[in-house]
Amino acid sequence: MPADVPAEESRRTPLSRDRVLRAAVAFADGAGIEALSMRRLAQELGVVPMALYKHVANKEELLDGMVEAVVAGLDPHVPGADWKSAVRRRILGARDALVRHAWAAQVIRSRTSPTPAVLAYLDSVIGMFRAGGFSLDLTHHAMHALGSRVLGLTEELFDAPPSPGPRATATAPVSAPAADPAQTAAREAMALRYPHVTELAGAVAHDRSSVVGGRGCDDRFEFEFALDLLLDGFERLHGQGWTSAPRP
Amino acid sequence: MPADVPAEESRRTPLSRDRVLRAAVAFADGAGIEALSMRRLAQELGVVPMALYKHVANKEELLDGMVEAVVAGLDPHVPGADWKSAVRRRILGARDALVRHAWAAQVIRSRTSPTPAVLAYLDSVIGMFRAGGFSLDLTHHAMHALGSRVLGLTEELFDAPPSPGPRATATAPVSAPAADPAQTAAREAMALRYPHVTELAGAVAHDRSSVVGGRGCDDRFEFEFALDLLLDGFERLHGQGWTSAPRP
DNA sequence: CACGGTAGGTGTACGTCGTACACTCGTCAA
């Protein structure tokens, strides 16, 4: 083992949360998410494993950060068009990102609550429906129906906002460090940052308390809504003798 | 440490692959899939960890077995009806099972190739479309469009059948232990067992070799097919002023 | 009845993982 390298080359750029995240994304892209461990990542960065913990709290937060990095990279918004092509392009753009980073869909699904960039993305899609004149009601069910196609997020997406979410303040660059009344402040900040998500979350009586009955929005209804929409579509196509590639 | 218990109570029912699987499912139902480890499961069964390996090859196979146990429990087939309500009821039945076992969707998605029971399930759904007069073409795209709603399986589902799948023979109770010509035998056995899946897989030119171009069936096309079906549906509903709960 | 094979349960051990905790060191403000 060489005792002491001449002091150059050994100390590279001094590491940072951003560099850690970027390296993690690159590593996962190349070697797969299951190969990503704190130790391997540290090795990749030429550093001892524990050094990473000065920049991310733990592996969970590392994964959150990786999702943020990917989702934040989605292009801002498509030029003005009807809601339909706007939504279409936005979602296809998101899909492209998830195809580029094969691990991302799985990781996003595994997160217990959405990260800020994901919320921002959802907010923009909801905004497109609203701008197209969709009712809150229809927008809500449409979002559920799109389900995993709107990125890779499952239907339990809308859980977090109304809940006492410690995540939103912890991960987001919102100030509000602690204390009790600060929570309402955080809620307000969120309403400003994600107006459409907030509007939707507020308008819908999302009572998950009763699994079976429970008026308002239950998972079952959303599932059937999407299922029937698809089945009706199949029926229509079948009826008119549809065959592949009707669209260029 | 008690030297020697009176010899009763200590040796319970003698363990078996089935008992291991059942215990694993029960444990995951109760404690969550992330809490399930070989050691914990062994403890739950009052046995030393390595004892499990006499009944399952490794943890991967344990998870496969758990999926099998859940999926195999789906009721056989609904009484004769039009394709639409048949498919509908079958899928809702599958969904019920996945709701009962919250871990199942995630585990199914994580499997690299479908287990026999999953194949059988798919086969039955495909069969329903075919019985309804659907073309192979439309059936194929419909299955992709249903995507995660058909259980929890992703779109890369149809990879395995045409590939040199060592899994199909390894996991399935098909005999054919090894050797080269046995492979075609296994393929025939599969065609018998899952006729519709085989038909579909054979008819479709599933070339994943070229990600971008590649005539035939590419992921991108399937994604857009489903997306457009949904968007068209939304447009129609929006146009006719749809509001919640039009169906009982 | 003795006996050897075998299936099923055991014990020990290894390498890997995430990460707690105490440390060293270089930098910069006072």
Added chain:
DNA sequence: TTGACGAGTGTACGACGTACACCTACCGTG
């Protein structure tokens, strides 16, 4: 000059999956 502080280090612990050698109770056969 000092002393606080933040970034990187080293050591250690308790999980995890599982390889491998072992024991042991049972079996059909001689």
